[in-house]
Each structure stands twice: as structure tokens, then as C-alpha cells.
Amino acid sequence: MTPQRRQRRSRAGAAVLVFGFISGYCAGTTAAAMRRARSVRRTVRELDGRRIVHSASDAILSIDEHAFILFANPAAAHMFATSVSAMQGGSLSRFIQSTGREARSPLDYFPAGAGRAGRRATDYAVTGIRANGQLFPIEGSISRVEQDGQEICTVILRDVSERHLVQQKLARSHDQLRQLSSALQTIREEERTHIARELHDDLGQLLASLRMDLTLLQRSNGLPEPGRHLIEGMESNLVTAIASLRRIATNLRPRALDEGGLYFALQGLRDEFVERHNIACILMADENELRLDDSASTAIFRIVQEALTNIARHADATSVVLNLDRIDGELLVTIRDDGRGIRAEDMEKAASLGLVGMRERVWAMDGEISISADEPTGTRIDIVLPLAERTI
Template identity: 70%
Template sequence: MNRQRLRSTAWTATVLLIGLAAGRRLGRAPAKDLDTVPASRQIVHDAHDAIISADGSYTIVMANPAAAALFGTTVEGMIGSPLARWIESATTGHGPDEMLDYFRAGSGRAGRRATDYAVTGLRADGERFPIEGSISRANEGAPFYTVIMRDVSERKRVQDKLTRSHDQLRQLSAALQTIREEERTHIARELHDDLGQILASLRMDLTLLQQTDGMTAESLRLMNGMEQNLLTAISSLRRIATNLRPRALDEGGLYFALRGLRDDFVERYGIPTTLLADEAELRLDDSASTAIFRMMQEALTNIARHAEATSVTMNLFRSDGDLLITIRDDGRGIRPEDMEKAESLGLIGMRERVWAMNGEISITSDEPPGTRIDIVVPVSGHMV
């Protein structure tokens, strides 16, 4: 708070100094204000933030030592030089004219107006660096612009480093998802092709054995029990293999895999579920089909665990090069704090899959009762 108060005081004093200077030139400086000049100059001189002022032609008329140090020069070297020598627009790359015009739109109010901005500074040796601060215009008399600024190079370096680290983590997450899907596919095929065939062969042998002559009632009872156990094992094996990797994804594509997911969800949880989709719009390559299937699977899992819903609707349709996905339920609705929980791994996984496809996801409960998930993913490069 003290630092902010110092900045505000320094800015006010600076504008006062400029106003007094203008008054002197115009021969109308109030005598009662002249006593404030030495104290105001000292405030500006001692301020830790860089402060400069420019006239209507964008020529610097005042600079404090902090500004000279910021730009690697002297106060004398800055006064009289054009503002464009030291500051350029970060968006246009031109001089301060565009920058000041941007803020001038709101400067017609009475009094003074400070506006945050971010531009690029130019040191005396030509080095460019990011600047953040505020710019204000004194509306009384001749136009004067006061700029209070600070070097944010270190903060920008930290932000860039965090951004790179975040991107690397996201790439790692996508790579781990790919490896996980490959392992799931491999295990599912092993279970279905090897263990599944062995169990089916055992059941056939047991059936032939039951048909032989001379079997006692006790033997037949034991064999019937063995057959039931084999049937249960085969059913469990198929369920586990399907959860690992639905064969419909490989044999029929995304549309039929989603139909199977819907049917299994209804059978297991008894929640009526509607799938609105067109098979022709869901002919995508394996990576996109798998990612979208897992998104839908995770959404249904969350609904089953937390929503207490009585109905669910899944809608998928193409719009230009994007696939628009909506999952809605009529349950108790998701709370904002639920979406921020560290243990909400399902939602985190959904977001990561969407972001890995350069898509967008929105989870809301704005239409009570229930929760709505909207996903948009570009699929123009994934068509088959």
C-alpha cells in the first residue's frame, strides 16, 4: 500500500510540475503553487519507478534518474529527445503516436486519467525490453503526457519459462495417453484372442464330455457347474477387454463404439440415455476416435458416480471442420468447487484430451437441473 501511495503521489506531483512549467511559459502560474515545486521535484527524483513526461509533440520534457537508469542513459540525454526514441508500441512496432492515440480516446474527461499499458522499451544501446506501467494526460492547458513505468523483463522470462514448462507437461501427458491406449489395446487383444479362445475351447470340450455315455448324475452336476463358471469367466473376460479397448472402435468405428458404450451404460446403471449422431460425421482416424470415445466414457462415468441423474443425452455433430459434442444430464448439477478439486482426475483427463486436440471444453450447470458439457474439437485433419 505504501508503495502504491508513493507512485500515486509521484504521478500527481509530476503532472503538477508539468502544469506549472506550462503556466510559466504562458505567464499565468499561480504564485501559491510555486512553493510546491521543490518538494514535488524531490518526490519525482527519489521515486523508484521510472517517470517521464512529454509535451504535445511527444518530446520528453522531464525524466527522473530511475527513468535514465532504466533506459541506460542520463537525464540530460533523455530531455529534448522524442518519446519514440525510448518507447515503441508492442503491438504495432511503431512510435508512441499510436500508443498515445489509443489512450487519448478516454482522456476527454475532466481531471486526469491513468491507463495501464504494455509496450516495448528501447535502451540507449538498442536493446529492447518489456515495459509495464500507466500513462496519463493532463487536460488543463497544453497537452502533457506523464508515463510511470517499470521493467518487467524478469517477470516475462519467468512467465515464458512457466509457459514452456506447461507446454512440455501437456506434451508429456499426451504421450502418456498414447502409450496407455497402446498398452490397453495390446492387453485387450491378448485377453480376447488368447485367453478367450482357451476358455471357449474348454467349454466345447466340456460340452462333448457331457454327451458321452456312462455319466453319473453327480458327474453331470459337477460339469454343469463347471460350464456356468466358464460362461461367467468368458463374460467377464469380454467385459474387461471391452473396457480396455472396445473392439467396435477397430471394427466399426466411433459411431458403433459410442452405441455400445450407450447400451452398456443403460444396462449397467438403468439410466435412459439418448445418442444423437450421424455415422457419416464420425468417420475419424484412430487417434481422434479413441480420444473422443474416452471423453464420452469419462463423462458417463462421472454421471453414474455423482450426478444422480434420471436421463442423459449425448449429441455429436459436425460443423465445418469442427466436431461439436454436448453431454447433458438432469442430475443435481456440478458445483464450481467440484471442478477445481485436485482429485477430480476424470475432469482433468477430459480437459487434457480436449486440449491435446486443440479443442475447447466448457462444463456448466447453468440450465438446472443437471450438468452440461460442451466440447469443440477440430477434426478436419482426422477424417478418413
């Protein structure tokens, strides 16, 4: 090989070495740059995540498998009236009330069955403990992940003390409205009874006395013919007035309730319903099973009366069945018709005061009522009334 060729080969080899060094250097620099970029992105994500967690309005805790707190955000410290440093490293038992005697893992504090109705299985409702020992209601969710072979639970908490207070106030208001409704029903029945007795005893006796006087006048001799016709017209009007008076008094307070009891009052109600509306009505009941005190008898009579009124006005029915059975200290009342049936929206109408009144009377007796469309057609009302201490 000539010296010129050896020189050219040497220069080519050096060029290859230089190119390889530059390529390797560039490749290494690129890989390092990519690693640095990934590290920066990861750091940015972690910083963003920490900022989000620290600024979150909900309390967030990370808990290890032994129920020790690994991380707590400022919202959690504020919720429990303490500091982040006081929470981190501490036991969860200092801040969440355990549902069992020994709670060793996070799931012991949030057991199955503690979830809220209609919520996901990961949701729960437990009791929190503030730093001063005050207990308060908490709702939230729990999730689990595995990190470095260890199970970590992340818990998101919400203080629902204000919501519970509002719910308690609503419940108290609801109870007060129920009590007011029951008191108004009682006052209304007392006023009806008083007016009915006044009409029957005072005005009824006065009209009866006038009719007797007219009868005596008709029997006397020497009355002119025009006078006799006038007395006959007066007697006819008087008879109509007495019948109207009895009807009004009966609508206010059926005398059968006081004189014969609930069974005979229901019989009279059934007969009047059939006569007035021409709708067949069957009463299936035992007189001995309906010997109840006055308040229970009145409530049941009014419930059945309202049901029959609704049937006559809205059902377009041709027959009705009333069934009253007494079983194990409870009275089961079933009212069925073969009309057009009731719709769900009909039961929720604000103007359905008859249904509201029926429900209020049933609830005032601590009973249960169900109103639904019957099969194959019509409406069915099922009522269960406890009769403890209501029998006479």
C-alpha cells in the same frame, strides 16, 4: 485658538502620524513575512517533490506536447542505460518504440487499445529502447496536465522484462505438460489395446477350448454321476470366467471401435450404461458423420465414457441425451442430463480427475469444451472438435 490648544493639537497629529507609520510598517512587514513563508513552504514542497521523484524506483518522465523529454529521473536513466542529461531535451522516439509511422505527440506512442486487459484506460504496454538498441517490454501509466498554456504529460514506467521471462517459462512448462499428458494418454490407450487383445486372443481362446473339452466329456458315456455334476459345475464357472474376461477386455478397449467404428462403439456404451444404471439414454448421431481415424474415435469415445461415468456417480439423473453433429469440418458433441447440476466449485476441485481428463483429451485435439449447469436443471457439456485430416 490659544497657543496651548494649538500645541496640544500639533502633538496629537504627530502621534497619529507616528502611529500610522508604525501600523503601516508593521502591516507591510507582516505581509512580507507571510509572502516569505508561502515562498518557503512552496520551495520546501518543490524540494520534497524533487527528492521523491529522484528517489523513486519507477522511471518518471515529463514530456511536452511535441514528444520531447523535459525531465527524467535517475530511475529512468538507469532503465534506458543512459544518463539524465542525455535524456532531457531528447525525443521520446529514442527511448519508446512508436506504434505508428509518424509519432508527433506523446499519445501517439501510447495509443488507445495498447492498454493491458483489465487495467485502467491510462495504463499501457509498449516497447522500450535502451541506449544500446536493445528492446524490452514496459508497462506504466500516463497523465496529462496543462501548465502555462502547454500540455505536459507525466509518464511512469516499469520494466517488466523479468515478468515476461517468467511468463514465457510458465507458458513453455504448460505446453510441455500438455504434450506429456497427451503422450501419456496415447501410451495408456496403446497399453489398453495390447492387453485387451492379449486377453481376447490368448486367454479367451484357451477358455473357449476348455469349454469345448468339457462339452465333449459331458457327451461321453460311462461317466459316474458325481463326475457329471463336477463337470457341470466346472462348465458354469468357465462360462462366468469367459463373461468376465470379455467384460474386462471391453472396458480396456471396446472391440466395436476396431470392428464397427465410433458409432457402434457409442451404441454399445449407451446400451451398457442403461442396463447397468437404469438411466434412460438417447444417442442422436449419424453413422456416416462418425467415420474418423483411430485416435479421434478413441478420444471421443473416452470423453463420452467419462461423462456418462460422472453422471452415474454424481448427477442423480433419470435421463441423458448424447448429440453428435458434424458441421463445417467440426464435430459438435453435446451431453445433457436432468440431474442436480454441476457447481462452479465442483469443476475446480483438485480431485475432479475425470473432468481434467476430459479437458486434456479435448485440448489435445485442439478443441474447446464448456461445462455448465443446464436449464431448468442438470448439467450440459458442449465440445467442439476440429476434424481436419481425421476422416477416413
